[in-house]
Amino acid sequence: MTTKILIADDEPNILISLEFLMKREGYEVHLARDGQEALELLRRERPRLVLLDVMMPKKTGFEVCQEVRNDDDIRSTLILMLTAKGRETDVVKGLALGADAYMTKPFSTRELVQKVREMLEAVP
Amino acid sequence: MLAAPLVLGTAAAYLLLLFAVAAWGDRRARQGRSVVGNAWVYALSMAVYCTAWTYFGSVGRAASGGIWFLPIYLGPMLAMTLAWLVLRKMIRIANHYRITSIADFVASRYGQSPLLAGLVTLITVVGIVPYIALQLKAIASGYAVLTTPLGAEPAARGPWWQDGTLAVALALAGFTMVFGTRHRDASERHEGMVTAIAFESVVKLLAFLAVGAFITWGLFAGPGDLFARAQAVPELATLLTLGQGQPFPYAQWLALTLLSMLSVVFLPRQFQVMVVENVDERHLKRAAWVFPAYLLAINVFVLPIALGGLLYFGGRSVNPDTFVLSLPLAAGQPTLALAAFIGGLSAATGMVIVEAIAVSTMVCNDLVMPLLLRLRRFARHGDLTGLLLGIRRAAIVVILLLGYLYFHFAGEAYALVSIGLISFAAVAQFAPALLGGMYWKGGTRGGALAGLLAGFGLWVYTLMLPSIAKSGWWHTDFVDAGPWGIVLLRPEQLFGLAGLDYLTHSLFWSLLANVGLYVAVSLARLPSAREASQALLFVDVFERTQSAHPVFWRGRAELTDLLALAGRFLGAARARTLFEDYARRAGLGGFEQIEPDAQLVQFVETQLAGVIGSASARVMVASAVQEEALALDDVMRILDEATQLRAYSRALEEQSASLRRATEELRAANEQLKSLDRLKDDFMSSVTHELRTPLTSIRALAEMMADDPQMDVAQRQQFLGIVVAETQRLSRLVNQVLDLAKIESGHAEWRNSDVDMRALVQQAAQAMAEPLREQGTQLTLELPERVPTLRADADRLTQVLLNLLGNAAKFVPKPGGRIGLRLTTDAAGVTVQVRDNGPGVPEEQRSLIFERFHQGGDINHRPTGTGLGLPISRQIVEHFGGRIGLRADIDQGACFEFTLPWEAPEQAARDTGDPP
């Protein structure tokens, strides 16, 4: 059974990279280009995990995270936040808002794949 | 005429009313809603200066001497101009040192001398008795006028036990006792009394004005008519000028003015209401002019009444002193006459009450107490509060009886006014010692004593004795021919000084001796330690606040002793409360913890002074503690310490103020630094973000390509293309940052050439053509035919153009965007405008867009870019002497505009390397 994953990022090139990467690992991939689209897709497709960029137009990654955690339907979605900002405070903020994990760009593809696998296996 | 019972009844009713007013005043004071704490009441209470003398005596004086009644009221006018300076100082001193009478003031100033206190008290009593007699006489004759038919002889005065005046005197004594001696602490104000006095002032003014108005417009046809008729009569006409046949009357005029100027402060009743009963110094401001205004009002009708009476009664022998009553009576207005009588009664009672209270306080504190305390019986133990009260009450009765006696035996001889002036001259003797003590630190006890004795002695000799002689109680030989026939020592022409009236003459000699001896004896030796310390406290009272009092005392004391001492005079409960308050103010737990130091001793002494006078307080405290005698040097040292302390504390205050200022500046600087830091952080994180974003794609794609050598070729090509593009993007960013840094620090390279702006603009438009077409944006160019060349760096200018065009492209709607690029020239230089139909720049961001790292849009939704484009463009444009900005007069969209002058500034020329 293929696991659904959502990738949300406003940088098209990053979307392309991540899409290829996740498809290579065998996941079913959906793409969102901004925070609003991300939420719509989350509700519609109910992916198990979302790779969420922080800096996005319409709604930021933080806002999306908050809304997901407040929405009963999609509350259990796994969230892995990605950002180019590497400050302590942002990490803390993200985790406080309910992200399950956090990775800074540029990331290692190997590490990202590893992390996603771990997160998916932790939850039955 | 009026029936005797009617008059008596009305008088009694009025006194009861007065009683009620005083009781009300006292009750309000106890409730804390004081009536007296009011500048108007204070001013009105000063009007106790106007006694029966004003009511009857002035008119009498005007009838015989015309305008000569007036100087007595001009003096107070003069005094009030200086009230804010002099009186205020007196009040301040009296408040600080709990001074409750003139005697206390003088004694306290000169080292708490009991001798001085006693002397001043004695002078006061002797001087005031005639004045009190005057009031009684006025009431008596007023009553007689009202109840005797006009023209008939007044009933002969019966034996003293039938004398109504005696009854009046005793009644007044009783009244005074009730309202003056309730409290044990004399420095508590007699609020009820002051209320009653203020009320009386209103009553007497209204009554007098009523009579005056009646006479002027009722008996005559107005002031014009009255005066015209008066001037028709020669004797009366002379009354309206000053001369009246006397050669050089001006000396007397001046003397009277100066005399009343002193008396308005030094009469015991005046000192009492002005200084002791004062609630708030600032009331002086109002009172200083209201009181003279009152005096003016009450004197306006004096001349009309006098002249009216003389005209009306023609040759009949009616005592002019009583015109105020006899005129209304004769004109058929008995009610008005009764009202006038009440007014006069009001004036008289007011004077008597206040005077009696003031003098009795003096007698008790400064005459009797010091003597009693010498007796060992009293000095050791016992609660003296009851005794003090008793002494005061007895003093009141005695004073009034003395007044009655003087009236009985000597009252017929002189007209009222003359009696009053004699009292004035007596209290004037206090002026040198008191005023000198307030302003001259060199005044000593010896000087004050000598001056007072000399002045008083001469007063007795030149005024008092002659007046007794002229009343028939002594043969007048010595007045006419000098004692033992020595002509030079004639009391009224002493040392041959003739040509002055008796009053001026007396005033001259007594004050001359007083002031002369005061100064001479004071200068004969240095002041003692005690005198010097008191002098400092008095003269410098304005410079010393309560807390910064230097304490001039050395010695040891026991707390229990001091408490017991206070209890003896204030009552045990009151003393305890006082100590508790003291402890609380010092921040201690209870009064047992008070350190019995010099401060406490001085506190106790001050409190006692309020009850028994400062001289006695000094004696009592000295008996309860062990004092070390202070030498003059000690005083000076204490003073120096106090001064130093003040200087230190001031320096400390200044330092802490400057410290506070420095802290503020530091904080402001810190804030600035932090915000700069934040800016830097923001910049750093923006740059980081911008750098990392392309890096992410590059790394991810590169890793994926490395992982899968078998990747599909098309895929690989796509990925590599992306990698290349991102790398370029990365480089661009790095270059921009470095660029900006270089330009700002002045290390940039400029390659100037002759630039054709027209061509440059076209090239830039060309470069952007493709991307703009792709996003559906239309670009229009407006270029002049020919444009002169400009010396500048072509690449840099292209950079600016591309930046502006790029920004416009970012913000225009897609599709449907329109960008206008316009080039114009004028005499000054070249102008380029880039206009777009995007959302424009919001008001609040207009000033910010050229700041580094600022990007359009809001925080979370920043468009691509670093926010460095515009700052770089600005640096470039300004480097060439131009200006770049956002036009503010555009409604929709944004219009960026920059100008470049034809003449490059020196800077740019210097930066150029070799011309191309």
Add this chain to the structure above:
Amino acid sequence: MRRTLLPQRLTGLFGLALLLFNFPLIALWDRPATVWGLPLFPAALFALWALLIVLLAVLMEDAGD
């Protein structure tokens, strides 16, 4: 008190009053004339007196503390 002109002004007013009410200035009015039906001397004195009161009132009401 040091910083204002008030003490000096008051002293000036005092001096003025002293001069106005005494020889020689007072001799100006000492003649049998009338003004508006009122004898000159008393009228002048009262008028001057009123003027001085007004001046004093102005100074005092404006006074600081």
